Amino acid sequence: MNIELLTRKLMRTLRDDGVAAACRRVVAQLGDPPEVADFDRRHGTDTGGLAPLWRLSIGSPNARHGERYEATDEHELVAALEFLGENLRGYTFIDLGCGKGRTLLVAARMGFAQVIGVEFARELAEIATDNLHRQQASTAIVLHADAADFVFPHGDLVLYLYNPFSEPVLQQVMDHLRAADAGRRYVIYKRPRCAAMLDTSGFLERHGHPPSAPQMAIWRGCA
Ligand SMILES: C[S@@+](CC[C@H](N)C(=O)[O-])C[C@H]1O[C@@H](n2cnc3c(N)ncnc32)[C@H](O)[C@@H]1O
Structure with missing residues (x-):
């Protein structure tokens, strides 16, 4: 603790x-007792509950900028991905601060070429890896690492953020995203506490949000 x-x-x-x-x-x-969410009942996974960071094993000084674990609602994520209007088979999905990996399971099912989750809390990264194995999500991986150090892969990207950290970490993520040798880029940001950083980035512009999921703000690359 x-x-x-x-x-x-x-x-x-x-x-x-x-x-x-x-x-x-x-x-x-x-x-908070560990909640067995409807998603987990249907899929035989463990993605529910809340996990405050002070209870977890985190080796990074960026723990002070991070938010506790709480999973994204499956239907909100599906709505946001459909709202992109893209063929997702050519894209890599990346969740920085993936927690127990619920979004990775959803993205793998929706046909992304590659799915990457990054999580700095050891216990959550282990659970996420176990969930991927249980669901045989072979296109998905979990990296036990700090999102601030993540270097984006080449090609078309969808970056997903569920309000995982505050400005100091998000700034490093934005610097890496700007420098990435990427093709088309989208950022889906749930409860976007630091939206102004994306609005003023100079390389992203607002794409809107799905009517059924107003908390999901979406940007697309414009440079
Ligand atoms: C609100 S939860 C979102 C979980 C998941 N993305 C989802 O939507 O289901 C935020 C997660 O970000 C992780 N996190 C916060 N700061 C991080 C950092 N610097 N590097 C990696 N993970 C981080 C937390 O441990 C937590 O699991």
């Missing part, structure tokens, strides 16, 4: 959101 990280997170919530929000966060994190 990382008490220093827990204290930092609580202080930040207190400062940014006030006492009531901090209390709600503590109750949610201490009292």
Whole structure:
């Protein structure tokens, strides 16, 4: 258990959101029983529940910029991917901060050429790898690494972010994405706390959001 990280997170919530929000966060994190989501019942996987970062084994100093684990809703992700209007078979899907890998399972099923998840919490990366094996998702891999160090592969990309980290890490990710020798690029960003960084990047422009999933903001490459 990382008490220093827990204290930092609580202080930040207190400062940014006030006492009531901090209390709600503590109750949610201490009292949350592992939820067996409908997705897991159908697929025999383990992707549910909340996992605060202070409970996990993370070797990176960027833990202080990270957000707890909470999975994306399958239907929201499918809506966002369909909204791209692309043939996904030529694309690589990348989830930076993939947690237990629910998005990777969905993306593999939707026919992406390659699916990559990056997760810095050892326990979550192990669960994600196990989930991929259980579902025999052979086009997908999980890298146990810090997203700030991830170098994007060549070719057409869909980058997925579920509000995984704050500006200092996102800035490094954006620098790597800008430098990537990529073809067409999309970024799907759920609950986009740092949307302004993408809006002012100079190489991305707004693509919109699916009507059924307004939390899913989408950008596309424009340079
Ligand atoms: C809100 S969860 C999203 C999980 C998954 N992307 C999904 O949508 O189902 C954010 C995840 O980002 C991970 N994370 C935060 N900062 C990270 C970093 N610098 N490198 C890798 N993973 C990170 C957390 O451990 C957590 O699992």
